[in-house]
Amino acid sequence: MKVQRRLSPAVAAPAVALLSWSTRAGAELLSGRPEDVSLDGHLGDRLFDLTTVMVGGLFLLMVTVLLVVAIFHRDRPGRAAWYFHGRGKRSLLVTAAFCGTVFLSVDGTLLVNSFEDLNEHFWKWPTDARTVKVEVAAQQWGWNFRYAGPDGKFNTDDDILTFNEMTVPVDTPVFVKLKSKDVIHSFYLPNFRIKQDAIPNALTQMWFQAKKTGDFEIGCAQHCGVNHYKMRGLLHVVSPRDFTDWQKVETADSSRRYDTADTTAHWGWDWES
Ligand SMILES: [Cu+2]
The missing domain is CATH 1.10.287 (Helix Hairpins)
Known part of the structure; x- marks a missing residue:
């Protein structure tokens, strides 16, 4: 009589997870590339x-x-080497x-x-109504992020401001516009295979979409001074629900901290400019 053996789910699930992790880690090791978590x-x-x-x-x-x-x-017994100078x-x-x-x-x-x-x-800029828009101001040595608050406008008192930490929802287009406060920097997302220069007195842009939640590195890909290596930020990709919760908390926090006299904090610009 044939006895059919099946792996119990308690064994199969960790085995599949281990196999998937080792395949990914192996591919990353061979190619030297970090995991790709983006749409494109x-x-x-x-x-x-x-x-x-x-x-x-x-x-x-x-x-x-x-x-x-x-x-x-080649030269060998009975035969001279054959060559010409071309x-x-x-x-x-x-x-x-x-x-x-x-x-x-x-x-x-x-x-x-x-x-x-x-x-x-x-270069096909997102037109999806769900698109999350973020303004980024690079400086020696860090990344300033700005999201429009409930009024939908940038550079107003309900904006969300963060430093070196960017939060975006998964499976949603993220449209980023960049400027620099001092020298040329380059906003780099290795896990998304994308980078864009941030230039003083000029506006540049890029977009991406995450396929997976998690924390991913932000780097500066342009040598921008002695502390260039310190421009390491974190991109948090969260579920749409967690993103909405995060927005509520951050809007309240940013509005509380808003100071009309603090002109250095009002670096944003009209999105369409
Ligand atoms: Cu930099």
């Missing part, structure tokens, strides 16, 4: 992988050609044709795909 991050990863495959293929091809010519045309017109044409093909196929593919991704995803 895979597009950047895809281009990195494509470049690795194309450059790896060309490397193998060149090594093969070198080995073949070095082995089969200064002839034909050699130059072959070299130019090969370089051109490599340039067009590798760089051309990257260029076309990059612009496609930018136009179809990264």
Whole structure:
């Protein structure tokens, strides 16, 4: 008689969790990339992988050609080494044709795909009514975040202000506009494969969407002075319900702390400016 054995849920669930964690950790270790938790991050990863495959293929091809010519045309008993200096017109044409093909196929593919991704995803600014808008002012050495309060307007007394901590809801577009108070910084979210410069007297923008809740690193990707390394912030991705609760608490807190005389705190701008 056949006895069917089944794993009990108490064993299966941790086993599946361990397998999923180790697969993710293994992939991160091999690729050297942190976990991608964004809607569009895979597009950047895809281009990195494509470049690795194309450059790896060309490397193998060149090594093969070198080995073949070095082995089969070498100097040996009864036969002198066969070689030429490659200064002839034909050699130059072959070299130019090969370089051109490599340039067009590798760089051309990257260029076309990059612009496609930018136009179809990264530069397609969110119009969803649920979009969370955040103003970011970078400074030496930290990140200031501003969310519009219940009045829906920026730079008013009910705004939410945070420093080095950004909170956003999961599965919701987040539209970020950036400025810098001093030098050029670069707002970098490694887990979202996205970064954007923050520039004095100029407005830049980016958007992203998280697929997973959790805490993720914010870094500065532009060397901005001796304490550049201190510009480490945290991005909290929470459920929409937790985000609404957080907004209520923070709005009350920010309104309480609002001081008309504190002009350094009024760095926001009209969203449409
Ligand atoms: Cu910086």
